[in-house]
Amino acid sequence: MIELTNITVRFGGIKPIDQLTATLKAPVAGLIGPNGAGKTTLLNVLSGFVKPEEGSVLVSGVPLLSLSPLNRVKAGLRRSFQTEQVVEDMSARDNLYAIADHVLPAAERTQSVETALSFVRLTAVADVMGARLNLFQRRLVELGKCLVGKPKLILLDEPAAGLTDEEGAVLKDLVLAIPQAFGAQVLVIDHDVELIRAMCSETMVLDYGRLLVVGPTAEVLENESVRRAYLGEI
Numbered sequence: 001m002i003e004l005t006n007i008t009v010r011f012g013g014i015k016p017i018d019q020l021t022a023t024l025k026a027p028v029a030g031l032i033g034p035n036g037a038g039k040t041t042l043l044n045v046l047s048g049f050v051k052p053e054e055g056s057v058l059v060s061g062v063p064l065l066s067l068s069p070l071n072r073v074k075a076g077l078r079r080s081f082q083t084e085q086v087v088e089d090m091s092a093r094d095n096l097y098a099i100a101d102h103v104l105p106a107a108e109r110t111q112s113v114e115t116a117l118s119f120v121r122l123t124a125v126a127d128v129m130g131a132r133l134n135l136f137q138r139r140l141v142e143l144g145k146c147l148v149g150k151p152k153l154i155l156l157d158e159p160a161a162g163l164t165d166e167e168g169a170v171l172k173d174l175v176l177a178i179p180q181a182f183g184a185q186v187l188v189i190d191h192d193v194e195l196i197r198a199m200c201s202e203t204m205v206l207d208y209g210r211l212l213v214v215g216p217t218a219e220v221l222e223n224e225s226v227r228r229a230y231l232g233e234i
């Protein structure tokens with residue numbers, strides 16, 4: 001469970017997040033909103049790259065904002081980036097070990113890495129260098145990195161961007177299986193409303209840094225102000 005209380009972020013004169021209070025309980029929760037709404041900034045607050053001017057965050061009851069980014073990873077926070085961060089001259093497997101080496105005792109690393117590789121269906125290309133993986137495989141490496149160790153909260157920033165419909169469907173099935181398989185909650189940003197509808201039982205909508213609405217996805221997507229602000233409808 002993610003509990004956000006009164007989060008405000010200021011960059012000079014603008015407030016990309018403005019007094020945001022919301023609770024997300026769903027195993028797979030969605031975060032949507034127009035470009036510039038503050039979605040990535042919120043993920044940066046959660047992962048420790050941006051320090052809010054005020055507010056607090058609890059993840060499963062544990063205060064997050066006082067922890068360094070590395071200690072957040074050790075506490076089970078994982079994220080993928082809008083531009084993926086696969087290391088090109090390391091194999092898919094070694095990209096996962098780079099996380100395992102930081103968060104697990106040596107004796108537990110191999111099993112955790114192989115479990116994650118298998119879950120994201122990359123075992124067959126585990127020895128292929130990052131540079132030689134296609135876009136989808138690189139996305140799966142990113143997702144696999146999120147599953148190494150003992151993830152508690154996984155933040156995915158537009159994981160399906162640029163994927164084909166078939167690849168997006170595979171990604172959706174994988175994401176939906178994460179809470180049961182790994183015991184982690186997932187928070188996912190995506191522009192594809194149908195993908196959000198299919199993946200997320202609960203969705204939060206941001207608009208200019210403010211909470212527009214949060215609740216069951218089907219209700220949120222029917223909400224009139226959401227349709228007006230985000231879906232371009234009246």
Ligand SMILES: Nc1ncnc2c1ncn2[C@@H]1O[C@H](COP(=O)(O)OP(=O)(O)O)[C@@H](O)[C@H]1O
Binds near residue numbers: 014033036040
């Ligand atoms: N490091 C930064 N410095 C200044 N402004 C930023 C920075 N990062 C984002 N912003 C601004 O904050 C707002 C929210 O951006 P962002 O969180 O990236 O939105 P989204 O991911 O919803 O498209 C935008 O107006 C953006 O220009």
Ligand SMILES: [Mg+2]
Binds near residue numbers: 041
């Ligand atoms: Mg963004």
